[in-house]
Amino acid sequence: MLDDPLSLTFAALADPTRRAILAQLRSGEHSVTELAGPFAMTLPAVTKHLKVLERAGLITRSREAQWRPCKLDAAPLRQVADWTAGYRQFWEGNLDRLDEYLTRLQARAEEPAEGPTESKGDTP
Amino acid sequence: MLDDPLSLTFAALADPTRRAILAQLRSGEHSVTELAGPFAMTLPAVTKHLKVLERAGLITRSREAQWRPCKLDAAPLRQVADWTAGYRQFWEGNLDRLDEYLTRLQARAEEPAEGPTESKGDTP
Numbered sequence: 001m002l003d004d005p006l007s008l009t010f011a012a013l014a015d016p017t018r019r020a021i022l023a024q025l026r027s028g029e030h031s032v033t034e035l036a037g038p039f040a041m042t043l044p045a046v047t048k049h050l051k052v053l054e055r056a057g058l059i060t061r062s063r064e065a066q067w068r069p070c071k072l073d074a075a076p077l078r079q080v081a082d083w084t085a086g087y088r089q090f091w092e093g094n095l096d097r098l099d100e101y102l103t104r105l106q107a108r109a110e111e112p113a114e115g116p117t118e119s120k121g122d123t124p
Numbered sequence: 125m126l127d128d129p130l131s132l133t134f135a136a137l138a139d140p141t142r143r144a145i146l147a148q149l150r151s152g153e154h155s156v157t158e159l160a161g162p163f164a165m166t167l168p169a170v171t172k173h174l175k176v177l178e179r180a181g182l183i184t185r186s187r188e189a190q191w192r193p194c195k196l197d198a199a200p201l202r203q204v205a206d207w208t209a210g211y212r213q214f215w216e217g218n219l220d221r222l223d224e225y226l227t228r229l230q231a232r233a234e235e236p237a238e239g240p241t242e243s244k245g246d247t248p
Contacts, residue, residue, distance in 0.1 A: 007138045014134035019207075026214070074214035081212070083143075084205045090150070090198030 005057070006083060009076040012056035017041070018049050022058060025072035029062075035070060129181070130207060133200040136180035141165070142173050146182060149196035153186075159194060 012018055021035055036046040050070060053059045058077070059070045136142055145159055160170040174194060177183045182201070183194045 004140055006143070007140055010134050010138035014131045014138060016128055016131060019130070022211070026211070072211075072214060074211045077208050077211045078215040081205065081208045084201050084208065087146070087150070087196075087198045087201045088205070090196060091202040 005076065006079055008056040009058065009080055012052050012058055013080070015049070015052075018053055021046075021049060021053065021070075022072060025059065025070060029069035029071045031067045031069055129200065130203055132180040133182065133204055136176050136182055137204070139173070139176075142177055145170075145173060145177065145194075146196060149183065149194060153193035153195045155191045155193055 017039060020038070024030060024035055024038070032043060032046055032050065035050070036043055039046065050059065050061070054061060056076060057073055060073050061068050061070050141163060144162065148154060148159055148162070156167060156170055156174065159174070160167055163170065174183065174185070178185060180200055181197055184197050185192050185194050
């Protein structure tokens, strides 16, 4: 049931270490040892995270080089962005309403306290 | 460790039923019974999903009305969109490269097979 691609992607992203690994891979390919560097984690623990990312299609691991470098594949993140876009109107709606409210507040602050003053007669 | 807001949001989204509930809430507030409607699921099962969504801040439940309607809160989805935007260049990069490749292919297809034909003279 949770094997649909989008659920796999969201589940893979629901972990700060896995998101940090993806962030590292933005600079290019890295070996498991390089990826493990910033974490107080054993290589098997990092490998486990990589398997989750690989299963979700977020990384690919080369089968050619002996060090099997990991590479970012952003295609599933595009699906996430597309899915999220369907809700954009709701958070932008909130911001619009906040914006309207602030504009109204400002307009009220700028209003003269006792109504418009009358014209004192035209210049000749 | 997995209690950071972004991990909570991603974990809540890693389920097709919960995403379907959010989709239903785009049309406005709904009761649990209404939300359960489309699913072959007991009310307690739906309530469990709602609790996960509520914990991630994706829905709020009114404490006033007796039927405690659920309401979408898209703010955490904005965080998801912002996080995903950091990877946009990678999927767009792929599309750009595909686009370049297709343009090159098309240019080659349109090239005359034996070099440009010479002008046959101007019209008088």
